[in-house]
Amino acid sequence: MSKVVHVAVGVVLRADGRILIARRPDHLHMGGRWEFPGGKVEAGETVQQALARELHEEVAIDVKSLRPLTEIRHEYPEKTVLLDTWWVTEFEGEAHGREGQETAWVAVSELTDYQFPDANLVIIEAIQANRPV
Ligand SMILES: Nc1nc2c([nH]c(=O)n2[C@@H]2O[C@H](COP(=O)(O)OP(=O)(O)OP(=O)(O)O)[C@@H](O)[C@H]2O)c(=O)[nH]1
Numbered sequence: 001m002s003k004v005v006h007v008a009v010g011v012v013l014r015a016d017g018r019i020l021i022a023r024r025p026d027h028l029h030m031g032g033r034w035e036f037p038g039g040k041v042e043a044g045e046t047v048q049q050a051l052a053r054e055l056h057e058e059v060a061i062d063v064k065s066l067r068p069l070t071e072i073r074h075e076y077p078e079k080t081v082l083l084d085t086w087w088v089t090e091f092e093g094e095a096h097g098r099e100g101q102e103t104a105w106v107a108v109s110e111l112t113d114y115q116f117p118d119a120n121l122v123i124i125e126a127i128q129a130n131r132p133v
Pocket residue numbers: 005007008009028029030034035036037038039040041054081083117118119120
């Protein structure tokens with residue numbers, strides 16, 4: 001099996017309890033499915049730096065406060081990912097898809113209505129179990 005891809009993933013929580021999701025562009029791995037915004041940790045970056053960079057690039061928000069949620073290792077047929085997943089509890093900016101992606105703010109109870117990559121089922125369970133108050 002090839003090396004594990006380390007991915008910084010943000011579960012962005014708004015004051016009303018809704019969570020930000022974005023639709024992956026069709027041409028990418030898991031294209032068309034919904035995701036929590038984020039991306040690969042680059043050489044020389046911490047996971048927190050990668051998350052702040054990716055959320056700025058993808059959905060135009062600036063992270064102000066983070067805390068760990070869970071780490072999920074998942075083997076897809078084509079690659080293995082380590083989804084290093086963080087709550088984003090404070091941020092600035094109006095979220096929108098800077099790469100043309102559709103975005104939505106959804107209630108925790110609605111997350112299961114959307115189609116995510118297979119690895120995300122465990123993240124959604126962690127959200128339901130650990131939702132900060
Ligand atoms: N961002 C993100 N990636 C996820 C999630 N679930 C999941 O399996 N992945 C997988 O994690 C991998 C890396 O994420 P990515 O494609 O966002 O990486 P990136 O933003 O750096 O993209 P790039 O390579 O086009 O620069 C992809 O294979 C993707 O399918 C998720 O909820 N959010």
